[in-house]
Amino acid sequence: MLLIGFTVVGWLVLTAVVYLIALGILSVVVENRRKATDRLVRGLVTVAFLLALIPLVSTLATVIAQGASQISWSYITSVGASTFDPNTLTVTQTPGALQAIVGTLIITGIAALISVPIGLFTSIYLVEYALPKQWLARTVTFLVDVMTGIPSIVAGLFAFSLFSIIVGPKAFSGFSASVALSVLMIPTVVRACEEMLRLVPGDLREASLALGVSKFATIVKIVLPTAIAGLITGIMLAVARIIGETAPIFLAASFTDNFNANPFEGPMQTLPVLAYTGYAFPGKDIAASNASAWGAALLLVILVVILNLIARIVAKIFAPKGMR
Amino acid sequence: MSKRIEVNDLNVYYSDFLAVEGVSITIEPRTVTAFIGPSGCGKSTFLRTLNRMHEVIPGAHVKGEVLIDGNNLYDPGVDPVLVRRQVGMVFQRANPFPTMSIRDNVLAGLKLNNRRLSKADGDDLVEKGLRGANLWNEVKDRLSLPGGGLSGGQQQRLCIARAITVSPDVLLMDEPCSALDPISTLAIEDLITELKEDYTIVIVTHNMQQASRVSDRTAFFNIAGTGKPGKLIEYNDTTSIFGSPTMKETEDYVSGRFG
Numbered sequence: 001m002l003l004i005g006f007t008v009v010g011w012l013v014l015t016a017v018v019y020l021i022a023l024g025i026l027s028v029v030v031e032n033r034r035k036a037t038d039r040l041v042r043g044l045v046t047v048a049f050l051l052a053l054i055p056l057v058s059t060l061a062t063v064i065a066q067g068a069s070q071i072s073w074s075y076i077t078s079v080g081a082s083t084f085d086p087n088t089l090t091v092t093q094t095p096g097a098l099q100a101i102v103g104t105l106i107i108t109g110i111a112a113l114i115s116v117p118i119g120l121f122t123s124i125y126l127v128e129y130a131l132p133k134q135w136l137a138r139t140v141t142f143l144v145d146v147m148t149g150i151p152s153i154v155a156g157l158f159a160f161s162l163f164s165i166i167v168g169p170k171a172f173s174g175f176s177a178s179v180a181l182s183v184l185m186i187p188t189v190v191r192a193c194e195e196m197l198r199l200v201p202g203d204l205r206e207a208s209l210a211l212g213v214s215k216f217a218t219i220v221k222i223v224l225p226t227a228i229a230g231l232i233t234g235i236m237l238a239v240a241r242i243i244g245e246t247a248p249i250f251l252a253a254s255f256t257d258n259f260n261a262n263p264f265e266g267p268m269q270t271l272p273v274l275a276y277t278g279y280a281f282p283g284k285d286i287a288a289s290n291a292s293a294w295g296a297a298l299l300l301v302i303l304v305v306i307l308n309l310i311a312r313i314v315a316k317i318f319a320p321k322g323m324r
Numbered sequence: 325m326s327k328r329i330e331v332n333d334l335n336v337y338y339s340d341f342l343a344v345e346g347v348s349i350t351i352e353p354r355t356v357t358a359f360i361g362p363s364g365c366g367k368s369t370f371l372r373t374l375n376r377m378h379e380v381i382p383g384a385h386v387k388g389e390v391l392i393d394g395n396n397l398y399d400p401g402v403d404p405v406l407v408r409r410q411v412g413m414v415f416q417r418a419n420p421f422p423t424m425s426i427r428d429n430v431l432a433g434l435k436l437n438n439r440r441l442s443k444a445d446g447d448d449l450v451e452k453g454l455r456g457a458n459l460w461n462e463v464k465d466r467l468s469l470p471g472g473g474l475s476g477g478q479q480q481r482l483c484i485a486r487a488i489t490v491s492p493d494v495l496l497m498d499e500p501c502s503a504l505d506p507i508s509t510l511a512i513e514d515l516i517t518e519l520k521e522d523y524t525i526v527i528v529t530h531n532m533q534q535a536s537r538v539s540d541r542t543a544f545f546n547i548a549g550t551g552k553p554g555k556l557i558e559y560n561d562t563t564s565i566f567g568s569p570t571m572k573e574t575e576d577y578v579s580g581r582f583g
Contacts, residue, residue: 131382203419207483210377211433211490212409221436225423 016047060301067298070095070291076299079259080274080292093285095292097299099259100274104303106263107174107253107270108243111181116235118182119189126190127197128219147187155183156248163252174263177253177270181242188241192234196227229315236311240304246272271300326353326524327393327410327493329374334388335553336366336373338381344370345553347388349543356516356525358535358562361545361577366554367528370545371496374526375411376404392493409433412492416499418479420471420486427467429482430454433490449489457485458515477508484515488523495519497527501534513538532578536566544574 020043027036080096122140130137159180163171200223208218224231254267255277278293329351336344344366351357359367372378373386376397390397397407420429428435430453431446441449450467454460459481463474471482480500487495497516501509516525516538529535535542542565547554558565558574569575 201419203415203417204421206377206380206415207419207421207486208432208436209380209405210375210408210413210415211436211486212405212407213433213436214405217436217438222421222423226421 020044020047063294063297063301066291066294067296070295071298075295076101080257093283093288095288095295097271097274097292097296099257099269100271100296101299101303102259102261103174103253103268104243104270104272104300106261107177107181107249107268108239110175110178110263111185111242112235112239114178114182115185115189115238119186119235119238120193120231122186122190123193123197124219126194128215128223144187144190147183148191150183150187152180152184152245153247153251155180156251158183159248159252172252172254172267173265174253174260174268177249177268178263180248180252181245184245184248185238185242188238189235192238193227193231196230196234197223199230200226225318229319232314232318233311236307240307243304243307244272244300246276249273250276271296271303275300326522328353329494329524329526330389330391330394331374332389332391334370334373334386334390336369336378336386337384339383342553344373344545345555347556349556349559351524351526351541353524354520354522355540356520356527356538358539358542359526359528359545360530360532360535360542361554361557362547363530364550364554365545365547367543367545368498369554370556371498371526371528372413374494374496375408375413377408377413379404409437409490410492411494411496412487412490413496413498414480414483414487414500416502418476418483418503420474420479420482422470422472424471425468426463426471426474426482429471430485430489432486453485453489454482456488456519457481458511458518459485475508477504477511480504480508480512481515484512484519488519492523494524494526497525499528499530502530509534532566536562542566544569544571544577546573546577 020040023043024036024040027039075095075097077098078094078096079098080094080100085092122144126137126140130140156177159176160171162179163173163176167173204222204226205218208222209215213221249270250273253270253273255273256267256269258267258269260266260268274296275293278289278291278296282289329349331347331349334344334347335342347370359371361367369378374390374397378384378386386398388398392410396402420426421432424432427446427450430450431441434441434449451460451464454463459478462478463482471479474482480503484495484500501512504512513534516527519525527535527539539562541560542562543559544557544565545554546557558569558571560570564570565574566578569578575581
């Protein structure tokens with residue numbers, strides 16, 4: 001009876017439940033209640049972990065399955081274009097993501113250049129200089145908390161309207177997208193760096209001050225190097241968070257099929273927007289547009305993985321050694 | 325190198341709270357002075373006012389004078405950073421810098437202040453500092469390894485080496501042995517006796533045997549009750565403090581009849 005409507009998922013769930021119950025009962029009989037509870041909870045925790053893994057693995061698998069066929073050397077190194085042949089009246093699309101890769105790197109890079117100094121200095125102020133109950137420190141902390149919750153589309157609208165005022169209508173530019181992303185990135189950087197700086201033991205600051213080292217030198221040469229691994233990880237996570245943002249970039253930098261490496265002039269393409277437009281505004285060859293979107297998605301995932309690897313390697317190199 | 329410390333009617337405050345009241349004491353050069361007393365009596369707080377380290381805590385300030393060879397540490401024009409180069413400090417918990425090698429830890433005080441050193445000068449200073457802290461023979465083959473890899477007692481001696489490499493006049497020690505085993509403690513106590521030749525040493529300790537072993541003079545601090553300020557009760561030669569104290573409170577404390 002149970003096998004009616006057999007599916008792999010149903011079968012797995014059933015097996016898990018039966019296994020857990022059987023394990024619990026058997027354990028009560030053979031061992032004792034305490035060990036039975038231990039086994040049961042262990043089992044539940046493992047199941048919860050596997051459940052949490054399912055969406056992650058399935059997303060990755062889908063992106064790789066759909067995107068892998070799209071990715072080729074020419075896809076990465078050429079600018080996507082559609083050519084109209086007046087003799088046959090057909091439009092041929094050549095897939096390419098170079099404009100989007102370059103755009104993503106430029107926009108994210110500028111956003112990081114703006115956010116990292118501001119975020120890091122804010123966190124240094126909060127941890128090293130502000131008194132615990134000072135109104136300025138509390139205000140900054142409060143505002144950072146509020147900014148963490150800003151929806152990304154609001155940041156995009158902010159940047160777009162800001163640059164509309166400065167530049168005038170059609171103010172699309174990579175730089176305005178960078179500003180939108182900085183609005184999202186700064187609070188993340190402040191939070192992450194603040195946590196890391198607070199982890200540096202006060203003992204080390206005292207040791208340095210007691211040697212007649214100024215406060216500034218103590219921060220630059222003792223506190224920051226001790227926390228550097230965590231700081232880099234935090235900053236990389238913040239970058240990973242904004243690199244996949246679509247809505248604010250779409251608003252502020254629009255989209256384009258043209259190659260544009262100048263962040264201050266004209267629309268700029270990025271990978272997330274390429275993925276979005278591939279589905280939302282496909283070209284004549286709908287299948288090709290969709291495939292291009294999956295390719296962009298996979299490239300984005302690869303980019304994030306590369307950034308994470310770099311962060312890990314750098315963190316490992318700088319991590320304090322010999323701590324016990 | 326060694327200098328005289330003279331404290332005149334010093335009050336120490338944390339914001340509005342009076343932590344230590346009315347301390348006057350003279351500490352001679354080339355002596356070891358021990359501060360003893362129950363927990364919370366303000367002896368560590370007072371020690372930290374001798375190199376202005378208490379100012380690290382927001383709201384801490386003092387009234388009164390601390391003279392080192394006649395110069396008041398609390399004159400308005402005095403930079404606390406420069407004070408701390410003259411008056412070094414060793415803490416309860418060994419705190420070598422985790423990002424630095426043993427060698428760099430010894431030279432930290434100079435390097436962090438951007439003093440340029442040739443490699444030969446650096447090597448000399450490292451050897452001198454580590455020999456001064458009785459650590460040279462144990463670590464001379466692994467100077468480039470991280471300081472955090474040493475044992476607790478070795479780390480504490482590394483911190484002493486670090487403190488004496490900036491060549492201070494006075495060395496303050498805040499319970500330097502309280503986290504160490506008896507053998508490491510003995511090593512540090514021997515070291516204190518040697519360092520006395522060159523430095524004025526002030527040590528806070530909870531261990532009265534230690535105070536009687538290493539110090540020439542002893543100051544007993546006490547507190548009347550929680551929330552009350554700590555006071556200097558008696559200051560005399562160590563033998564008198566432990567042998568024939570003049571104050572009843574001191575006698576109760578050193579004979580273990582306290583409280």
